[in-house]
Amino acid sequence: MSADLSNTFHDELQSLKDLSGLVQLRVKYLGKKGILTAELKSLSSLPAEERKAAGKRVNDLKNLIESELDAKEASLKAEALKAQLLSESIDISLPGKSAGFGRQHPLSRVMSEIADIFVKMGFSIEEGPEVELDKYNFELLNIPKDHPARDMQDTFYVSDEIVLRTHTSPVQVRVMQRQKPPLRFIAPGRVYRCDADITHSPMFHQIEGLMIDRDITFSNLKAVLRTFVHQMFGADTAVRFRPSFFPFTEPSAEIDIGCFLCKQAGCRVCKSTGWLEVLGAGMVNPAVLENVGYDPDEYSGFAFGMGIERIAMLKYAIDDIRLFFDNDARFLRQF
Secondary structure, rough: OHHHHHHHHHHHOOOOOOHHHHHHHHHHHOOOHHHHHHHHHHHHHHOOOHHHHHHHHHHHHHHHHHHHHHHHHHHHHHHHHHHHHHHOOOOOHHHHOOOOOOOHHHHHHHHHHHHHHHHHOEEEEEOOOOEEEEEHHHHHOOOOOOOOHHHHOOOOOOOEEEEOOOHHHHHHHHHHHHHHEEEEEEEEEEEEEEOOOEEEOOOOEEEEEEEEEEOOOOHHHHHHHHHHHHHHHHOOOOOOOOEEEEEEEEEEEEEEEEEEOOOOOOOOOOOOOOOOEEEEEEOOOHHHHHHOOOOOOEEEEEEEEEEHHHHHHHHHHOOOOHHHHHOOOHHHHOO
């Protein structure tokens, strides 16, 4: 029986022309209701002394059929691939589809540009936590709990003593506590305030800077910031310093640049004043120096801060801060 079955199988195998026929032949011999399955089930009807030999013959035949079916399958697949390759052609002279290249986000670009300017002036870069202790965000910066300046911050409170930092000034405090003068560094990063409209975002970016040493004066502050403005907006950009107030600096100033859109003639962007506010600065308040363990009679310094979105909006003439965060590819492709 096994010899006849083997011959029949080989005849059918040789006549196969495609994979679908192979599948049918595999089911016919090896399936749950296949010929070999039936042969194995019929062994129980044989006398005990014949079962072992008969079972070996059936199993040997099963193994042979499985191996030959696998070999035939590999051969048919190879033939099908060869036929496909011969029937198809690829025109290698056609230009390929170019993949789109990503671009640096305008905020990242402006932040890098600002950082590069200050690094060339000898400033290092420092970072700090975005979830900050009230002590570092306010109190050590001369803003106690009852200070009216806290109303200007629109703070996100995690708890009574933990906030999302409203500026990167806490980095300055942490570095001053950790190091002794001289210091000269900038602190870029994300900050958070409860404010949202076309010129404000609940999350935005700042770069603040600090320089501490002996005999630092307001003239040093003006020289550094004038250099920054001329590097950022052009050598012919007008600069002015206006008196202002910040609890952590005294005296304090707002720095304006001449409106480069209207050449200081007055327009909607500069509100017909001819000037655009770009950053705040001042001499470090002696109270802040004392809070971090510096002797204000021995050391002095200046600090400054600016919003990256503000600089980018001025640089690229953008009138809505929300465009930076909409992820509109049409907007981002412009940069």
